[in-house]
Amino acid sequence: MLVDGKWTKSWDPYQKTSNDGSFVRQISSFRHWITPTGDTGFVAEKDRYHLFVSYVCPWACRTLMVRRLKQLEDYISVSVVEPFLTDEGWNFGSYPGADDVDPFHGFKYIHQLYTHADALYTGRATVPVLWDKKLNTIVNNESADIIEMLNTAFNHLTNNQLNLRPKDKLTELLDLNDFIYQEINNGVYKAGFAQSQNAYQRAYENLFSALDVLDEKLSHSSYLLGEKISEADIRLFVTLVRFDVAYYSLFKCNKKHIGEYEHLSAFIDKIIHIPGIKETINIDHIKTGYYSVKALNPTGIVPVGPELAVAI
Template identity: 45%
Template sequence: MGLLIDGEWSTQWYDTKSTGGKFKRSAAAFRNWVTQDGSAGPSGEGGFEAESGRYHLYVSLACPWAHRTLIFRKLKDLTDHIDVTVVDAKMPDEHGWTIPEGADPVNNAETMWQVYVAAKSDYTGRVTVPVLWDKKRNTIVSNESAEIIRMFNSAFNDITGNTDDYYPEELHDEINEVNERVYHTVNNGVYKSGFATTQEAYDEAVTELFDSLEWLEDKLGKQKYLAGDQLTEADWRLFTTLVRFDPVYHGHFKCNIKRIADYPNISRLVHELVAVPNVKDTIDMDHIKTHYYWSHTSINPHRIVPKGPLIEF
């Protein structure tokens, strides 16, 4: 994955030399919020009112961060109100995320970096998905998945009539506490393990990862969901990493102390969430495996995509 420097594409990879071999993820650059009345959200500026057909979502079916937004688009009945562009499974080193011909009706872009430049001509930073685009103002609303799913959770309720709440006020503290650990040690922990370039950095990341999986297994042995008896965003944020774990992260990212299949309580959660209506439709395992094994040539230089393991949800 490259980046843009003053609006110019560069194939520069993450600088792990300056971090002692550790992978460090960049913070999202676009942090505006869609709200019911267009007022400003917790960050960014106002002017992004919830309207049917106004917003467009750019995603990868392989990316766990983008997968969150696709799930919430389904859960909150937004499929008729927010359209989607899906990038290619294969991410060439020289272009980053690429877009199939004719797949972008909004910007007619061939790469995701062109979408970013369309929003900010001198943008400097990583080019990531998901991206929520505003067709009215011709700019990026947000490229922070955690915030996009919260917008989807509540901003469009008056339009869809769907008031299901995956971030209920009375559970904010519990959800936020779980999210904090899961993000740093599991969601991002698999990447810290897989992209580490020293033994010490890998050992630290993979140890934290499996310590947290044990913690999650114990928690789910005492309660149905991560924040208690109610399904919340905390479960969905973890879920998109879990479905990729055994087929990709276990082998490709060397997260191989255990499989998710070896954790009965975590496995129970995965199977239960897969069974939620329309969620299984958001999982494309061929796309997922092709992206990781083909695109990360620093880890898999021959781009061989393994046949297994057989995952039955």
């Protein structure tokens, strides 16, 4: 991580742990906002902004999904890092599907973007990063903020009126978002990076209880809020699509494969077939990335399987 702008130690997947051994996720630091008018300092403009992402990271990939659904490919450019984390975190390189260097400064590491934006930055250098090419700085590194911005900030330019945060269902959506985050998105990490048996078992039980709830919910509708896709679906999808290839075995979330859930697996298949969504998923990067975490897989061997119930 970075301390006062200096790289201080090798990347640590465990971030922070509570007294009972539970995994604690870092809070994002850059929280600026893009608006149509730019009243916050960042105005929505074509080709002004750039996303730095990893195909491994579910948080980063939900920004790619919203970018596609909102037809922002010509408005926001993208760079992809290599799938494995080095001793200095996310890096650019020659791995297939990744970009060789940061296109604006020639940087090799994501952490160099952070110190370029803030010379005394302290914290982890995470993805996604939403970059402002005009001001040459980070706008935001919180994926929840980024997908909310992309949902509306550019509508006046694209005329794309898809609303992933419908006002008439906003309370239900926010409750779902919190539930999905606590028990599923972060739930797999709470299980995989638990430092005590009790913490692991609690996360495991909460995770599969939540999956049961959402499988039942999807038995009554195409999507979580009815017949139209919403932000909650995107938040759920990015974890589900990684589950059988990574979380089931590596994170010890091995009660059931997602392929064994009738409605969750149908849900994955439905979203995969939305035009452009498949291009936001790279199973090779996902498997290579997760199985490169030496704390969980010291040999670095990447499994050949499994055969997936839904073709990706």
